[in-house]
Amino acid sequence: xxxxxxxxxxxxxxxxxxxxxxxxxxxxxxxxxxxxxxxxxxxxxxxxxxxxxxxxxxxxxxxxxxxxxxxxxxxxxxxxxxxxxxxxxxxxxxxxxxxxxxxxxxxxxxxxxxxxxxxxxxxxxxxxxxxxxxxxxxxxxxxxxxxxxxxxxxxxxxxxxxxxxxxxxx
Amino acid sequence: xxxxxxxxxxxxxxxxxxxxxxxxxxxxxxxxxxxxxxxxxxxxxxxxxxxxxxxxxxxxxxxxx
Numbered sequence: 001x002x003x004x005x006x007x008x009x010x011x012x013x014x015x016x017x018x019x020x021x022x023x024x025x026x027x028x029x030x031x032x033x034x035x036x037x038x039x040x041x042x043x044x045x046x047x048x049x050x051x052x053x054x055x056x057x058x059x060x061x062x063x064x065x066x067x068x069x070x071x072x073x074x075x076x077x078x079x080x081x082x083x084x085x086x087x088x089x090x091x092x093x094x095x096x097x098x099x100x101x102x103x104x105x106x107x108x109x110x111x112x113x114x115x116x117x118x119x120x121x122x123x124x125x126x127x128x129x130x131x132x133x134x135x136x137x138x139x140x141x142x143x144x145x146x147x148x149x150x151x152x153x154x155x156x157x158x159x160x161x162x163x164x165x166x167x168x169x170x
Numbered sequence: 171x172x173x174x175x176x177x178x179x180x181x182x183x184x185x186x187x188x189x190x191x192x193x194x195x196x197x198x199x200x201x202x203x204x205x206x207x208x209x210x211x212x213x214x215x216x217x218x219x220x221x222x223x224x225x226x227x228x229x230x231x232x233x234x235x
Contacts, residue, residue, distance in 0.1 A: 024185070024227055058186070065228035083228065087186065114223055123182035125190045 016093045020055065020120055023100060025113040027060060027084040028071050036060050036084050039109050043088065046100055052092025055120060060086030071111045083111055089118065173208040175217075183216040185223035188230060195221060199234040 023043065027036055040060060047054070061084065068079040090096075097115050104113045174193055175183070183190070194207050194217050201221050204214050224230040 024223075026227055063229075066225070066231040067228060069228055085227065085229070112227060114227060116223070119182060121182070123184040125178065125180045125184065125187045127178055127180075127187075127190060 016095070018052075018091055018093050019097075020089070020091050020118055021097055021115055022087060022089045022118045023113060023115045024085070024087040025060075025104065026065075026069075026111045027086075028109050028111050029062065029080055029082050029084065030078075031084070031109045035109070039107065040086060040088075042103070042107070043100065046103055047088070047090050047092055047096060050093050050096045050099065052090050052096055054088060054090050056089040056122070058087040060084040069111055080111065091120075173210075173213070175209060175213050183213070183220040185220040185227070186229070187220075188224060191217065191221050191224055191230060195230065197234065199231045 025039075025043070027039055031039065044054070062082055063085045064082050065080070068081050069083070070077045070079050100115055101113075104110050174180075174190075180190070185191070194202055194209075196202055201218055204211070207214065207217070209217060221230060225232050
């Protein structure tokens, strides 16, 4: 059964085997926003050159990283806490994956990249609510301060003074 | 009880779905065991691979203090 599935994904086109890949990349935040497209363009041209076709794409956007990454030449390594993260899903010959990796390794503006095999369908999860419990929790948090505000709102200065006097009397 | 992936009919686990993956890691950033996640062996492997990809790309932490 597994063999069948693999055969489905692989289509022979004049001798070469085409497969579906996805590439994810993080571009260094040092790169100017206008120049980010250039790097993405070089990836796209590499795929197009080998006759690959695009399936889906996520435009690079500046995102905060979960940890600091070091990037740059060996002498001056800089730590970055953000980067332009984007991805492309494409169908191409098996040789493209290797060529892309070789190209991106040389590219200094790309901090990290990942190329792997995937499936044609959209793999992003379509989740509704994260979890019922969490929703309930956020509700309780929201309602409690509101009540406090409501009760705090009508309290006039007179009442406050009265309360203060009561305290001082004691 | 059915697990999160089965409940939501998620066949493929994408490394970019950070919110989904966060449900399978503990506050320190470690992947939960199968006893806790309740996933099938196949699903657990998919989650594991996705978490590792997400970590490498800086979407999830390797360790969290």
